Amino acid sequence: MLSKWQWLLSQLTRTLWVRASLFAVLAIVTALVAIPIQNMFTGSLPYSVGSDSVGSILNILASSMLAVTTFSLSVMVTAYGAASTGATPRATQLVRQDTTTQNVLATFLGSFLYSLVGIIALSTGLYGENGRLILFLVTIAVVIIILATILRWIEHLSVFGRVGETITRTEEAASAALKSRVDNPHLGAKQLPSDWQKPSGGRCLYMPCTGYVRHIDVGQLNELASCDDLELAVLVEPGSFVHPAEAVLWCSKEISEESCAKMRIAFSIGVNRSFDQDPRFGLEVLAEIASRALSPGVNDAGTAIDVLTRSVRLMCLWKDHKCLEDDDENIHFPNVRVAALSTNDLFDDIFSPIARDGAGIVEVQLRLQKSLLALVQNDANVFRKAALRQSEFAMIYAQKYLLLPQDIERLTIIREAIKRVK
Numbered sequence: 188m189l190s191k192w193q194w195l196l197s198q199l200t201r202t203l204w205v206r207a208s209l210f211a212v213l214a215i216v217t218a219l220v221a222i223p224i225q226n227m228f229t230g231s232l233p234y235s236v237g238s239d240s241v242g243s244i245l246n247i248l249a250s251s252m253l254a255v256t257t258f259s260l261s262v263m264v265t266a267y268g269a270a271s272t273g274a275t276p277r278a279t280q281l282v283r284q285d286t287t288t289q290n291v292l293a294t295f296l297g298s299f300l301y302s303l304v305g306i307i308a309l310s311t312g313l314y315g316e317n318g319r320l321i322l323f324l325v326t327i328a329v330v331i332i333i334l335a336t337i338l339r340w341i342e343h344l345s346v347f348g349r350v351g352e353t354i355t356r357t358e359e360a361a362s363a364a365l366k367s368r369v370d371n372p373h374l375g376a377k378q379l380p381s382d383w384q385k386p387s388g389g390r391c392l393y394m395p396c397t398g399y400v401r402h403i404d405v406g407q408l409n410e411l412a413s414c415d416d417l418e419l420a421v422l423v424e425p426g427s428f429v430h431p432a433e434a435v436l437w438c439s440k441e442i443s444e445e446s447c448a449k450m451r452i453a454f455s456i457g458v459n460r461s462f463d464q465d466p467r468f469g470l471e472v473l474a475e476i477a478s479r480a481l482s483p484g485v486n487d488a489g490t491a492i493d494v495l496t497r498s499v500r501l502m503c504l505w506k507d508h509k510c511l512e513d514d515d516e517n518i519h520f521p522n523v524r525v526a527a528l529s530t531n532d533l534f535d536d537i538f539s540p541i542a543r544d545g546a547g548i549v550e551v552q553l554r555l556q557k558s559l560l561a562l563v564q565n566d567a568n569v570f571r572k573a574a575l576r577q578s579e580f581a582m583i584y585a586q587k588y589l590l591l592p593q594d595i596e597r598l599t600i601i602r603e604a605i606k607r608v609k
Contacts, residue, residue, distance in 0.1 A: 191404035191455060194463065201284040207293040214297035217329075218304035221321035222313050241323050242309050248302035248329070256295040259340070263288055266348025274353040275475040277468075280459070281356040287343050294336045298329055350490060354476055358497045360462040361469025365501060368466055368528060369508045374405045376523040378510050379420055383524075390441050391422075391434035392450055400427045400435070402455040402464055408436075409520035411449055415442055419450075420524045425464035429456065466528065470536040473498065481544040481551065491545055492554045498537045499558045505533060506566040534573040539580065546584035549594045555581050556601040563608045571608065578602050 189197065199205055270282045305322060308314060314322055346352040373379070385391070400423050412419045418439040429435055435454055442450075460468045473494050480490035510527050511518055538555065545551030559574040559581075585598055 189402075189463075190406055191402060191453060194402045194404075194455070197463075198461075203283070203289050203292065206289045207296050210293035210297035211300050214299075214301035215304050217325060218301045218322075219308065221318045221325065222308070224318075224321055241319050241326065242306060244323075244326055244330075245302040245305045245309070248326070248333075249299060249306060252295050252299035252302065252333070255337075256292065256299060259292055259295060262344065262347075263292070269348040270350075270353045273348075273350045274357075275472055275479060277459075277472045277475060278353045278357050281360055281462070282348060282353060285347070285356075287339065288347065291336055291340045291343070294332065298333055301329060302326075350476070350480075351493075354473065354490075354493065354497065357469055357472050357476070358501065361466055361473065361501055362504060364462055364464065364466040364469055365504045367464070369504060371519075372509060372511050372517075373525040373527045374403065374421075374464070375519040376405050376409070376421070376525040377513050377518055377521060379524040379526040381526065381529075383420065383526075385420075385422075385437055386439075388440065390438045392436035392438065392447055393431055393433070394429050394435055394451060394454060394456055395431055396456050397430040398428070398456040398458055399460045400425050400429060400454060401457045401459075401461040403525075404453040404455075405520050405523055405525065407453040408450060409522045411446060411453075412522035415446060417442065418522060418524070421526070424526060424528075426460050426468050467532060467536050470498070470501070470533060473501075474537050474540040477541045478544045481541070481548065488545070488548050488551050491541055491548075491551050494537075495541065495551075495554045495558045499561050502533065502537075502562055502570070503565055505530065506569045508569075530569060530573045531576065534577050538577045542577065542581040542584050546581075547588035549585075549589060549591075549597075552581060552585045552589070552594075552598055553601070556598055556605070560601055560605050560608070563605050567608050571605075574605055578605050 266288075267279055267282055271279050305326070309319075309322075368374075403421060403423075403425055405421070408419055408421070411417075420437040421435070422437060423429055423433075423435045436450060438450075462469050477491040477494040479485060480487040480494075508528070513521075538559070541551065542555055545555070556578060559570075559578050562570040563574045579602075582598060582602060586595060589595055589598075
């Protein structure tokens with residue numbers, strides 16, 4: 188599990204400005220590296236290049252890369268808008284973290300700075316004859332990199348910001364979060380039972396701000412608990428909405444304000460939810476995309492069916508999950524308890540909105556029932572109860588909105604098949 192600072196670093200590295208800044212620094216260093224290298228050669232190199240030749244190439248690069256960077260930024264903003272309106276605004280943060288787009292923009296910006304610094308250095312006479320040759324060779328390499336980047340950018344633009352690509356990114360984020368939770372049940376801590384009641388003693392910890400829990404550093408909580416000989420119970424999950432009147436942590440005994448302040452640092456609260464520790468958020472975003480596709484203004488049942496197909500693939504990852512006993516060797520943080528994810532909650536997040544918004548579309552209802560049947564067939568012990576519950580809800584919606592008895596009969600056949608799976 189990532190600590191808070193590792194998680195913050197991972198969030199930072201996904202931002203465009205960090206990658207662009209690194210490429211910009213690299214570009215400046217690359218443009219100036221010919222100055223010290225030229226002094227390493229005592230004699231003249233076998234070839235020579237005039238300052239006008241290199242300067243002309245750098246001038247072309249500077250003017251063209253500035254235009255290409257501006258154009259690419261406008262394309263990026265347009266793609267963000269398309270993802271927000273075509274899919275859901277919650278998926279935009281995944282599109283913003285697209286590494287291909289960030290690398291392309293950073294390469295174009297870096298090439299512009301490289302050529303600009305090279306022109307300035309040439310005009311001031313910092314390059315000798317050997318330095319101009321080295322600069323020329325480096326410039327040729329930069330041109331090759333730019334060509335490869337443009338070809339990659341052209342291919343990427345064919346899918347960037349499209350609904351299908353956004354769904355894929357959301358599925359990948361949800362899949363990573365689910366796999367992490369399967370590998371680390373209840374975030375590596377002991378399980379907090381679903382019927383747990385807060386004891387009369389001890390102390391509850393409250394956050395001074397309002398927002399969503401984006402990350403919980405269970406390792407830091409465990410370290411603090413071991414130092415103070417405490418048992419901690421985390422009362423919220425990543426993705427929970429918290430406010431100053433809601434307790435986020437229970438401590439088995441009274442602790443100092445200094446210890447409380449250190450424990451509060453383990454909780455990262457933000458305006459928006461994060462996909463990393465929150466599998467339910469990924470499922471909810473997929474359901475939002477399907478719901479928008481099913482709205483009368485869009486009327487795209489195919490997208491909702493695509494989401495249902497992906498939901499089966501995602502939920503199949505969950506069949507390997509398990510709740511650990513307190514003495515299990517896979518528990519990394521024995522002084523902390525965290526609630527386990529509920530299969531019913533996961534099913535509610537992905538299937539309930541589609542059952543509601545696709546109630547009058549028979550092909551969506553059929554795919555929903557078949558998806559539930561597929562999950563039960565994969566692992567009846569894990570999915571049967573939740574699948575039967577969702578199947579019943581979907582049938583209630585369908586019976587209210589579908590007009591043909593034959594459609595209801597087709598759905599009933601699949602529902603009965605779900606019941607028969609043992």
